[in-house]
Amino acid sequence: MFTQFDWVAALRTSPILMALVVCSVVTFAAVLERALYFRRRSADPHRLLRELLTHLRGGKLDEARFTCRSWTHPFGAAALSVLERAGQSLAAVEEGLQIALSEQKLQLERNLTLIGSMAAVAPLIGLLGTVWGIMRAFHAMAASGSASPAVVAAGVAEALLTTAAGLVIAVPAVMVYNHYSRRISVMLTASENQARLLREVLQGGAAELSESRTDDAEVSRIHSLVESSRDAVPGKA
Numbered sequence: 721m722f723t724q725f726d727w728v729a730a731l732r733t734s735p736i737l738m739a740l741v742v743c744s745v746v747t748f749a750a751v752l753e754r755a756l757y758f759r760r761r762s763a764d765p766h767r768l769l770r771e772l773l774t775h776l777r778g779g780k781l782d783e784a785r786f787t788c789r790s791w792t793h794p795f796g797a798a799a800l801s802v803l804e805r806a807g808q809s810l811a812a813v814e815e816g817l818q819i820a821l822s823e824q825k826l827q828l829e830r831n832l833t834l835i836g837s838m839a840a841v842a843p844l845i846g847l848l849g850t851v852w853g854i855m856r857a858f859h860a861m862a863a864s865g866s867a868s869p870a871v872v873a874a875g876v877a878e879a880l881l882t883t884a885a886g887l888v889i890a891v892p893a894v895m896v897y898n899h900y901s902r903r904i905s906v907m908l909t910a911s912e913n914q915a916r917l918l919r920e921v922l923q924g925g926a927a928e929l930s931e932s933r934t935d936d937a938e939v940s941r942i943h944s945l946v947e948s949s950r951d952a953v954p955g956k957a
Contacts, residue, residue, distance in 0.1 A: 734878070736849035740842065740885045747838040747889055750831045751896050758903060761828075763793035765914045772799060772918060794824035795911035802915050806922045813923075817915055821908055828904045832897065839893035846886020853879020 768791050775784035781803075788800035801820035805813045857876050 734849060734853070734882065736845060736852060737882055737885065740845055740849070740882060740889065743838055743842050743845065744885075744889050747835060747842075747893050750834045750838070751893070754831055754835070754896075754900055757830075758828075758900065761792045761794070761907075763791055763795075765793055765795035765910045768793065768795055768799065769914045769918060772803075773921065776921070793911070794821070794828070794907050795914050797824055798911045798915040799918055802919050802922065810923070813919055817912070817919070821912055821915075824911070825904065825908055828907065832900055832904075835893050835900075836897045839890045839897055842886040842889035842893070843883070844886070846883040849882025849886075850879045853882065 768787065771787055772784050775781070775787060785800060785803060788796045788803065790796070797820045798817055801816040802813060805816045854876060857879060
């Protein structure tokens with residue numbers, strides 16, 4: 721059926737089908753960009769927390785900050801915000817953490833709205849093409865003065881093609897949108913949880929990660945080291 725269909729003629733005579741082709745290209749480009757982006761930003765936040773605790777136990781604050789900046793996972797930015805506000809009030813640390821997470825969320829959600837829009841708009845464009853095509857088919861039937869199926873079938877088949885094309889674009893787009901929305905939620909939640917563990921360590925609480933534990937003496941030492949170096953943090957007043 722599709723091998724005998726004149727695709728070039730359909731694209732030439734149907735601007736709506738051409739619009740769907742453009743939508744498919746835009747959707748594919750956005751999905752590919754997000755796939756590469758999330759692959760680059762994927763990492764293990766637990767591993768980063770272990771590295772940070774190791775640096776802090778050794779008093780290597782600059783190395784800890786450099787590690788945060790070098791990690792592409794959102795926890796890197798969240799941990800850096802906690803480190804730079806160590807020694808401040810709990811409200812200040814919490815505010816800085818939420819700002820860092822919000823900035824990371826904006827970066828992670830870039831182009832995701834475009835994919836969601838294509839998933840919602842493509843079927844509607846396809847439906848518009850179907851309605852337009854059926855109108856053209858009935859117009860051709862009226863012009864020929866014949867109501868035979870042979871006159872109407874070709875026009876109706878061409879009209880239904882736009883709905884099929886819209887669904888072909890929308891279904892994968894919805895799946896990709898839901899997948900990346902869930903992935904963003906998991907990344908941000910993990911980043912927030914690990915950042916709160918780091919905050920508890922810096923503020924004198926006890927933190928456990930896997931089989932390692934920071935005792936009270938190490939916590940106090942880490943806290944005093946970070947607090948004494950606050951003036952050396954870049955960008956702080």
